[in-house]
Amino acid sequence: MTETIERYTNAWNEKTKQEVKAALVHILADEITYQDMNTPLVIGIDAFVDLVMSSHEKVPSRTFSLLSEPEYFDQHCFYSWKINIPGHGEFTGKDYAEYNDENKLTRIIGFVPTL
Numbered sequence: 001m002t003e004t005i006e007r008y009t010n011a012w013n014e015k016t017k018q019e020v021k022a023a024l025v026h027i028l029a030d031e032i033t034y035q036d037m038n039t040p041l042v043i044g045i046d047a048f049v050d051l052v053m054s055s056h057e058k059v060p061s062r063t064f065s066l067l068s069e070p071e072y073f074d075q076h077c078f079y080s081w082k083i084n085i086p087g088h089g090e091f092t093g094k095d096y097a098e099y100n101d102e103n104k105l106t107r108i109i110g111f112v113p114t115l
Helices: 004-012 017-024 045-059
Strands: 028-036 038-042 063-066 071-073 074-087 089-099 103-113
Touching: 004 017, 004 063, 004 074, 017 045, 028 045, 038 045
Parallel strands: 028 103
Antiparallel strands: 028 038, 063 074, 071 074, 074 089, 089 103
C-alpha cells in the first residue's frame, strides 16, 4: 500500500488530464469514490481525474507530497500529506482510504486543510 499511496499522491502533481488518468488507472478501482468536506461525492476514475484537474485550475502552482508513512491493515489505510502553495505556505491534510485485494483504492475520504 505504501507504493500505491505514493503513486496516488504524485498523481495529483501531473499536469494534463491524460497524465493524471495514466497515473491513476493502475491504482484506483473503477468504482472509486472520493469525498471531502468541500467536494460532493465523486464516483469513478473519469470523475476523479476531473477533480484533480479542477484542483489545478483553482491553484495552478500547488504540489502535493506524502507526509507520513501510510498505516494500513485489512483493507483500511490512513496517511498524512501536505500541499505546498508557493507564496502561501504548506498545509497538511489526511486521508482515510479503503482498498481491494489488488491494492487498488476503492474509497477515499479526505480531510483537507482550510486554505
